[in-house]
Amino acid sequence: MTQHRKILLLFCLAIIGAFIFLSTTQSSVLDSITKTQSNFKNGDIIFQTSQSEQCEAVRIATNSKFSHCGIIFIENGKTYVYEAVQPVKMTLLSDWIQHGEGNKYVVKRLQNADKVLNNDVIQKMKSYGETLNNKDYDIYFEWSNDKIYCSELVWKIYKEGANIELCNLQKLKEFNLEHPLVKTILNERYGNAVPLDEEVVAPSQIVDSDKLITIFDNY
Template identity: 30%
Template sequence: MNKSIFQNNQRANQALMHSQINRNIMRNNLNADPNIKPEEIVVESDNMQQTIYINPNQDYQKVIPQVIMPSVFKGNRQQLKQLTGIMLKKSPHFIQGFQKKYCILDNRKLSYYNHEKKNLLEGSLNFDLQEYQYFEQRNSENKIIEFRLIPKGCEKQFIFKNEKIQETQIWAETIQEHLNLSNGRTKQMTFLSKTPKFWKHYQFSNLQVQEDCDNGDIVLFKSKDRFASAQRILLNSEFDHVGILYKENQQLYVYEAVQTGVGTFRWDYLKQQEWYKFYEKVCIRKLNYPQKNDYGVQKRFLDFINENLGNDYSLNIGKFFRFTSTIQKSSDSQKGEKKRSYFCSELVAKAYKEMGLLDQVKSSTQYYPNDFTQEKQLQLLQGATLSPEYLVIFEG
């Protein structure tokens, strides 16, 4: 089967027209044009990729377009050099000077970590989500001895060098290659610079969340209103709300407990309805669990979602002092009883209990939004872990 890739619909429309003509000929018992062969046509645009399979020898009803969302981070398909190693980064505190960092440059993203604890992220610069200005300092021999990255629209500077000038030169030249081929530069993106300390997290596009996230992943919200600010102080948490993600018919949803009760909404509404503007920050933590897709685990999780939709919301002083779980088996005599009410983090904890990821004895009321942040390092069971926090970018 022939395959063609186009940046607009012109070729696809032409092929569909030829195929339709051929099928009309066949319906009238005439000979079909032998030069029109089955083919696969891929039409690409900024937001989607449409694959159309055309076979003029099939009935029209059997020709079904298939829509596929591509990776929003595929960017330029050219392979770029990856670098890893120890670099010296200048501290924002003058007295500390340059400090060792373990750095990874890959796929138009520069991340740096604690040089001893290489899994402890200290900063991440995603060139596909923000335009960066590049500056360098050279010595008398015209060798690069230091380079700076400045997010456009922001005063923050990221200054790097290496103890070996040759290594500094390699890193500087390779970073320029990544910058030149990044979406941040070609599309002149500057909205990320408006987010306070955005580099403290990995960054996800809201479309990438839709594509990559699945059942059991965590979403954390930091609201802008004053009530939420007071709530964060009360709960000693950077975030005032937490929900859990699930997919249904390839659509991603947020399952949460809010003042109107336990409910759900489509993830893409955050962007479409501009709900994200009510939040100072939204972060994702992906659930890494070997048995995540096990039928039994998924059934218990989805059953829990369906059984508790519409339940009431509650946050009261009594819940703060309920330290052990009150596990009850359902029975016919309990069907008429009032359904359980939930606080947001209590709902998420209970969902994880249903998946077998949290201690059944500890009460779900003893989990707060802060317990699901990377700072608290929540210990899950059965080898499950939560990823670092990914800052979600909705603009652009």
């Protein structure tokens, strides 16, 4: 075998080895994530960064990397995220993950979930959630049930179904409203009548709740 062919052979073997290594590593990572997802439970709360101008404004206004959240419910052996988009609906977890930036997400769980979120409480949470199903997404972030936004849905399901307030509500004026993009969104929504005293809850408030612990984080 000539020196040239030896070099070519070694090069090909190196490429094949690298491909096998990457494939094995990727498979291992996917297996690990799949195993973790199988441990998700009813009532877990999931967070991600969505890709839209409004979501970017939410991130800026709340000084957080998270702009969207939902609550995990398991039905007939399948894992769903109950979320307030347009409209409020159940979304398969696998599909929900793909809607986020880089397929990254964080899952949190109530600290004493095993004791508090028994079957009866979970059923109450699901039943209350059903009353909000198919509601339109609330672009005005009003604290009513006429329309619903993502963190409002999660907060109210916990409050009404489990009698737990995940965090305190804040007034709109307490957020960072001075950024140009945030101002643009507010102007589009409200004109000159921004409801600064409206009580709201943001994904950032829930994700930082001292009542929750982190179950999964691939950020």
